[in-house]
Amino acid sequence: MALFVMIIRKMVQNKWLVASLFIGLVMSVALVSSMPIYSEAVLSRMLVKDLETMQTKKNVYPGSQYSKLFFTKETPEQMNKIFTKVDRYIHNQASASFQIPVQELVTDFQSKTLKIRLENDTETNRNKALKSVSLHSFSELEEHIQLTDGRMPAEQPVDGVYEVLVTERALIQYKTVLDAVFVIDDTKIAGEIKFKPVGVFGKKQDDDPYFRDSDLSELSNSFVISDKLAKQHLLQESRIPLASVGWFFVLDYSKLELRYVDDFIQTTYKIHNSMLNNVTTYQAVSETPALETIATYLERAEQLRTLMWSLNVPVLIMLGFYMFMVSNLIADRQKNEIAVLRSRGAARWQVITSYAVEGILLCGIACAVGPLLGVVLTEVLGASNGFLEFVQRVRLPVRLTSESYRYGAIAAVACFVIMLIPIIIATRVTIVGHKQQLARLLKSPLWHKMFLDVIALALAIYGLYTFRKRLADLQSLGLNADDLNIDPLQFVVPALFIMGAGLLLLRLYPWVLRIVYWIGKKWWPPSVYATLIQVGRSSTQYQFLMIFLIMTIATGVFSASAARTINNNTEDRIRYGNGAEIVLSSQWVNDAPPPPPPGAPVQEQTTPTQTVVHYLEPAFEPFKTLKGVQNAAKVFTKEEASFSVNDGNGAATLMGIDTDEFGETTWFRDSLLDYPINDYLNLLASDSQAVLISRTLADQQKVKPGDTIWVGWSDVPQQPFKVYGIIDYFPTFNPNPAIGSVDVSDEETASNAPMLIVAHLPRVQVQLALEPYDVWIKLKPEATTADFYEGIKESELPVTSIVNTREELVQAKNDPFLMALNGILTLGFVLSILVSFIGFLLYWVLSLRGRTLQNGILRAIGLSLKQLIGMLAVEQLLTSGVAVLIGILVGNVASLLYVPNFQIAFNPSSLVPPFKVMFDSGDLMRIYVLVGFMLTFGLGILAYMLSRLRIHQAIKLGED
Structure with missing residues (x-):
């Protein structure tokens, strides 16, 4: 107890x-514990978004799961036993195992196909009179339908007649009316069974997921009976032969979170496997549309986890360094006390134990509080719309998990070890050794003696080399990022480079100070002269602060650059891939024969048709005059156009353009080519025979400017063109091999990259053929998409498809994958600035307190407060200011070298235009403003402390 009281008193004495130290502990634990919280929340949001996209594109409800049994030769007793067994399992176990709300559980029965005829049919030909029908029933159908005619059927046969419901299509299919009686005329049925349609029904809501068949087309040859009748007469009594029974789950997929994915998948398989294991006299099918999307999602989730760790590692290393710096400051302040205890007989383990108890107390509190703060961080990051941009959006499904506490505990243990390292080192020194160390301020720090800067830079350069080599393989071979193993060192190399470069520059900094001192030693005023001597002779004591500031500022710059690079490259990729803001396709009048009607006999479908289709070009002017249009261009694209050149031939994409209109409409990053794209378009415009070819074509076919290339396609004879230029990139053209298109063992396909030929559209239309082209449109800056769509509607243009780049950019910003990156990078930047400010202020406050006697003597010998503050300002400029400048420099260099590593989280083969490191002036301005505020605010506090200094107190302190 006495030891505990002593520790509490010591903590109170050193409360700042x-x-x-506690702030650093809590931030470290909060950051680490927020990683599983944030990743689970973002991945859950990403899964729901993926499922919503699937529903939109495929028109299939993702939250459905359908299992069906087909009966063949089972007896009624066997069918009853099978149904009871499976139905009990599905209702009692499976429905709860999905872990998400079950909106509907539909049981449907279906009879075998039966032959029926109208009771009073006058048709003498039996084959013409007979029609096929199957009986269907659905549980709780009444709640999801509305009658368009007639009434609901009775629950039991009326006068021996089964009353049924039909759809509008079925009524037309059977060419009948309500209340007409049908009789079964089938050898499978013994005795007479009659049916009477009494009602026509439709869906109560068009988007009701209750119906597997969205348009009810499967019921066009069916009668629908009540669920009660089906169980009694189809299943239990077998009056009508039962063909199948199915169970259809309608699940609320919007509640599907990452933690439930395994349960969802396993339950799906368990339903099917349970049927197969328990019953052997039937066949079973199972349909779960979401499984394919979930499989793709799991791949994206793994990519996101990888990227989250790679982005967080530099911040974690920075926080670890902060912890070490503060712990070292505590150890330095108490080295005298530790040395005295050691000289008076205290064992090392006793001293270390007292500090370990303090560390356990702080780490325990941080471990309890950190995950709660991690939840708050996750909530804030969920609102990120870009780097340092926040908007109001639907909150993330944030949940405090045991995994977050486990991560927090690991972080707390790591912090505890970091805290004890300076104490362990300090306990090795006796009182004599401590006094000797105080007198040897010029000794080299440990990291310089061990050449940690050189080692860190060597590892960082190795990591950069291996990544660049792997990336080249990925792009040249058309591979996925998962196809090559990534060295775990890739996660650490940016931080290693920042640390190594910072330490290397600090190794050179004392020499720079000596040069500065020597250059102006005849002109420096006393305050600068004294400061240069102070900093030059005591450079070791400043290096901890300087490397700390270098790491934090460089990490902030790196986070800002990574965020802007990923965001801007994502936007550039969308713009480049589409070519323009709007891409329209329209219907062209042509003489192509109409497609054969559905259900036509085979011989009618195989009649010869003409091979050459002639088109009539629609008017282009209406597109240029649409509401909101600034520029419009015709762009003809022909995939797999054939070419011949230099005794070789192949297939390439042919683009036909009008150079002036194309240059005014398209989007293109000029840095992709040796010259601006308009220079190439002007070169193309000089000759109607001129073409531009891709470098992939030039390299594979050994083509150079001036060569003649013959171009055509199927049923269109090749015509000569002249090569005027070679280009690496062109709007919409991806020169990288498609994923999976390259066989490394095949030398021919290993060099088979996509090729492009760009020609004049008028010449293509006259010399080759007139075929439909797309219309690329650039909107006015003030124009809205809604106005543009309204203009299309008013003009009644025959538009068949629209590609809207603006909408795709908005979707990209709302993509949880990008949202997660922006959130993590924003957090890294904010923490870097916050930690650097706390560390800066803490160091200088303690430093000033430690130099109270020295400052008192300077005041006593005649230096004014203004001169003393000036000395402090110069000292800050030579230490903190230089460290900030080095941090910005190192951060920019690290960004240029290592930000491209993040493209490994995407498919590098699809990254066109290439990944380009970008810096935003606004981000750099934020850093400059925050750093300037930090230095100014810190200097103000230090100046205030100096103004409160009393000379007689300082001298008295020195005498003590």
């Missing part, structure tokens, strides 16, 4: 140091 302990508070700073």
Whole structure:
């Protein structure tokens, strides 16, 4: 107990140091514990978004699961036993195992196909009179339908007649009316069974997921009976032969979270496997549309986890360094006390134990509080719309999990070890050794003696080399990022480079100070002269602060650059892939024969048709005059156009353009080519025979400017063109091999990259053929998409498809994958600035307190407060200011070298235009403003402390 009281008193005496240490502990634990919280929340949001996209594109409800049994030769007793067994399992176990709300559980029965005829049919030909029908029933059908005619059928046969419901299509299919009686005329049925349609029904809601068949087309040859009748007469009594029974789950997929994915998948398989294991006299099918999307999602989830760790590692290393710096400051302040205890007989383990108890107390509190703060961080990051941009959006499904506490505990243990390292080192020194160390301020720090800067830079350069090599393989071979193993060192190399470069520059900094001192030693005023001597002779004591500031500022710059690069490259990729803001396709009048009607006999479908289709070009002017249009261009694209050149031939994409209109309409990043794209378009415009070819074509076919290339396609004879230029990139053209298109063992396909030929559209239309082209449109800056769509509607243009780049850019911003990156990078940037400010202020406050005697003597010998503050300002400029400048420099260099590593989280083969590191002036301005505020605010506090200094107190302190 006495030891505990002593530790509490010691913590109170050093409350500012302990508070700073505790802040670092809580931030470290919160950041680490927020990683599983944030990843689960974002991945859950991403899964729901993926399922919503699937529903939109495929018109299939993702939250459905359908299992069906087909009966063949089972007896009624066997069918009853099978149904009871499976139905009990599905209702009692499977429905709860999905872990998400079950909106509907539909049981449907279907009879075998039966032959029926109208009771009073006058048709003498039996084959013409007979029609096929199957009986269907659905549980709780009444709640999901509405009658369009007639009434609901009775629950039991009326006068021996089964009353049924039909759809509008079925009524037309059987060419009948309500209340007409049908009789079964089938050898499978013994005795007479009659049916009477009494009602026509439709869906109560068009988007009701209750119906597997969205348009009810499967019921066009069916009668629908009540669920009660089906169980009694189809299943239990077998009056009508039963063909199948199915169970259809309608699940609320919007509640599907990452933690439930395994349960969802396993339950799906368990339903099917349970049927197969328990019953052997039937066949079973199972349909779960979401499984394919979930499989793709799991791949994206793994990519996101990888990227989250790679982005967080530099921040974690920075926080670890902060913890070490604060712990070292505590150890430095108490080295005298530790040395005295050691000299008076205290064992090392006793001293270390007292500090370990303090560390356990702080780490325990941080471990309890950190995950709660991690939840708050996740909530804030969920609102990120870009780097340092926040909007109001639907909150993430944030949940505090045991995994977050496990991560937090690991972080707390790591912090505890970091805290004890300076104490362990300090306990090795006796009182004599401590006094000797105080007198040897010029000794080299440990990291310089061990050449940690050189080692860190060597590892960082190795990581950069291996990544660049792997990336080249990925792009040249058309591979996925998962096809090559990534060295785990890739996660650490940016931080290693920042640390190594910072330490290397600090190794050179004392020499720079000596040069500065020597250059101006005849002109420096006393305050600058004294400061240069102070910093030059005591450079070791400043290096901890300087490397700390370098790491934090460089990490902030790196986070800002990574965020802007990923965001801007995502937007550039969308713009480049589409070519323009709007891409329209329209219907062209042509003489192509109409397609054969559905259900036509085979011989009618195989009649010869003409091979050449002639088109009539629609008017182009209406597209240029649409509401909101600034420029419009015709762009003809022909995939797999054939070419011949230099005794070789092949297939390439042919683009036909009008150079002036194309240059005014398209989007293109000029840095992709040796010259601006308009220079190439002007070169193309100089000759109607001129073409531009891709470098892939030039390299594979050994083509150079001036060569003649013959171009055509199927049923269109090749015509000569002249090569005027070679281009690496062109709007919409991806020169990288498609994923999976390259066989490394085949030398021919290993060099088979996509090729492009760009020609004049008028010459293509006259010399080759007139075929439909797309219309590329650039909207006015103030124009809205809604106005543009309204203009299309008013003009009644025969538009068949629209590609809207603006909408795709909005969707990209709302993509949870990008949202997660922006959130993580924003957090890294904010923490870097916050930690650097706390560390800066803490160091200088403690430093000033430690130099109270020295400052008192300077005041006593005649230096004014203004001169003393000036000395402090110069000292800050030579230490903190230089460290900030080095941090910005190192951060920019690290960004240029290592931000391209993040493209490994995407498919590098699809990254066109290439990944380009980008810096935003607004982000750099934020850094400059925050750093400037930090230095100014810190200097103000230090100046205030100096103004409160009393000379007689300082001298008295020195005498003590």
